Amino acid sequence: MWKLQTGTALAETDDNFVFCVRYAHNHRPGSFPDIAFFVRDSGFNTTEFHILSGNDQYQSYLLQTKLPWQGPSDATYELLWNGDGNRVYRVNKTTGVVEVADNNRVIQRVSIPFGPNVLHPRFRFVLTTSGIIAVDPQGPSGQTEVYVTDFTSTGAGVGFTVPVRHVTLWGPSDDTIDFVDSGAGNRGIGLYNRGMTSSNRTEYSVVNQTFQRYLGRPDRPTELNAPVPTNHQIMRHGGDMCVVIKNGTGTGTTEVHIAANPT
Known part of the structure; x- marks a missing residue:
């Protein structure tokens, strides 16, 4: 059952916009999580960052910068x-360099110590409370491969441990698999299958810290019909699935739809 389906203060968007979700420090009990988005190219040779407030169901901004x-x-x-x-973090997929910014100032530029010839533009990155999980959807083994790097504290700020490589159990992944923070830090990862499924719904699975075993029942159907159009971005927060519909909406705005994740 959907908890919320709403238009927002943001006009319809496209692939120039990247969305993120997480409860913010000013979250009120009973309200919805704040949703942030990056504008990759603002048209002025810059990247922008905005936060929509979950307290009023995304009708106002907490930040625009x-x-x-x-x-x-x-x-x-x-x-x-x-x-x-x-x-916020900007990760270069080919070099592993991470640029960290806070309150409109660069506070750090640090590299994740990947070995030579590891990174590729196809990599995807998931930020967790413990560090970063880098996913190679088509690794050299022929399987999806995962590299786990934990945050470390340094005199200069944040650092990263040497990534630990894991070969997963589910074969290669294509663009119909979305990887998300499972809520277990770097001890697992969540997967949404947005392609054709036996249930005709988007399905959710969680894999453990060795990336070799599912936690609970795999392929749990969600409220979202499958296959999912490319103008939808699927995210996870806590026990909820958050779906941003960027364009082609009935409200003429970017829409946010929230439903409980299956258990």
């Missing part, structure tokens, strides 16, 4: 936010 990174953020970069205030 230009980010201090040099230039726009094309598909070479993964853009990440985990609700830790206004701190």
Whole structure:
């Protein structure tokens, strides 16, 4: 059952917009999570970051700002936010360099110590409370491969451990698989299958810290019909699935739909 299906203060969007979800520090009991979005290229050679308030069901902004990174953020970069205030991360998929910004200032530029010839533009990155999970959907083994790097504290700020490589159990992944924070830090990952499924619904699974075993029943059907159009972005927060519909909506705005994740 859907908990919320609503238009927002944001006009219809496209692939230039990347959405993130996480409860913010000012979250009121009974309200919905704040939803942030990056504008990869604002048209002024910059990347922008905005936060829509869950307290009024996304009708107002908590933040609208230009980010201090040099230039726009094309598909070479993964853009990440985990609700830790206004701190955001830009990860270069080919070099492993992470640029950290907070309150419109660059506070750090640090590299994830991947070995040589590991990274590829096809990589996807998931930010957790423990660190970053890098996913190679078509690894050298022929399977989906996962690299786990934990945050470390350094005198200069945040660092990253040497990534630990895991070969997963589910074969290669295509664009119909979305990877999300499972809520277990770096000890697992969530997967939404948005392609053709036996239930004709988007299905959700959680894999454990070795990425070799499902936690609970795999392929649990959600409220979202499948296959899912590419103008939908699927995210997870707590026990909920959050779906952003970027365009082609009945309200003429970017819409947010929230439903409980299956258990």
